[in-house]
Amino acid sequence: MATHEKTQNPIAKRLNEAMARIGISQKALGIRCGIDASVASSRVNHYCTGRHVPNFLLLEKMASVLKVPVAFFYTPDNELARLLASYQLLPVRARKELVRVSEQLVSSLSD
Amino acid sequence: MATHEKTQNPIAKRLNEAMARIGISQKALGIRCGIDASVASSRVNHYCTGRHVPNFLLLEKMASVLKVPVAFFYTPDNELARLLASYQLLPVRARKELVRVSEQLVSSLSD
DNA sequence: GTACTAAGGACGACTTAGTGT
DNA sequence: ACACTAAGTCGTCCTTAGTAC
Numbered sequence: 001m002a003t004h005e006k007t008q009n010p011i012a013k014r015l016n017e018a019m020a021r022i023g024i025s026q027k028a029l030g031i032r033c034g035i036d037a038s039v040a041s042s043r044v045n046h047y048c049t050g051r052h053v054p055n056f057l058l059l060e061k062m063a064s065v066l067k068v069p070v071a072f073f074y075t076p077d078n079e080l081a082r083l084l085a086s087y088q089l090l091p092v093r094a095r096k097e098l099v100r101v102s103e104q105l106v107s108s109l110s111d
Numbered sequence: 112m113a114t115h116e117k118t119q120n121p122i123a124k125r126l127n128e129a130m131a132r133i134g135i136s137q138k139a140l141g142i143r144c145g146i147d148a149s150v151a152s153s154r155v156n157h158y159c160t161g162r163h164v165p166n167f168l169l170l171e172k173m174a175s176v177l178k179v180p181v182a183f184f185y186t187p188d189n190e191l192a193r194l195l196a197s198y199q200l201l202p203v204r205a206r207k208e209l210v211r212v213s214e215q216l217v218s219s220l221s222d
Numbered sequence: 223g224t225a226c227t228a229a230g231g232a233c234g235a236c237t238t239a240g241t242g243t
Numbered sequence: 244a245c246a247c248t249a250a251g252t253c254g255t256c257c258t259t260a261g262t263a264c
Contacts, residue, residue, distance in 0.1 A: 009167035039237060045247055052235055056120035069191060071182035079210055080180060086213040094216050099190055102197040105205050150258060156226055163256055
């Protein structure tokens with residue numbers, strides 16, 4: 001676990017969080033995302049330490065393996081991160097219901 | 112409005128969406144995000160047409176001007192995009208309630 | 223005013239080849 | 244096994260200088 005934090009983006013933080021949750025190594029994650037085994041360790045470490053930013057295609061693969069929405073990696077707000085993480089675990093019907101509730105709450109703001 | 116779509120990321124789509132919602136030009140958005148007026152049109156156009164990907168700092172500024180969470184730009188799923196857009200409009204108390212509801216729904220899945 | 227583009231220099235990602243636990 | 248890094252290559256972003264409506 002690195003503590004460099006050159007960038008202001010939350011990718012490294014969320015990535016380490018999600019990896020710890022399912023207990024997967026940097027190299028293993030890279031390989032499961034289709035990165036060649038000879039460079040997987042180096043590349044993923046760059047992302048985990050915040051030195052480099054992965055492209056969208058790789059972010060999608062990581063999100064799929066880690067069972068989070070891609071947007072989770074771009075969420076500095078912890079509250080919203082929890083919403084995104086749980087959203088991904090819900091069945092489609094419950095997701096739609098949640099969206100409905102949120103938009104309902106917005107509508108009721110003017111009352 | 113461009114139709115190039117070189118990249119698979121949803122940034123251009125979401126950006127155009129959010130800009131149309133509040134009715135702001137490409138150049139005006141760039142200037143309000145601190146980009147020099149002489150390059151604002153060119154740079155923002157690159158993002159709107161999907162040719163280039165903005166860095167996180169600029170994404171944060173755009174999100175602030177457009178009143179959406181940064182994560183909104185990285186959300187291919189339309190359903191989740193609606194959740195994110197509405198979430199941003201809610202007061203803190205309502206946001207927390209929404210997170211609670213979502214996590215509650217996840218817990219009840221095992222029943 | 224508006225949207226958009228080619229091209230080159232500037233910058234950051236990816237690979238190689240390692241260290242150290 | 245594991246996490247991590249310097250340095251070079253190479254691909255992408257940013258700026259310049261425009262076109263077109």
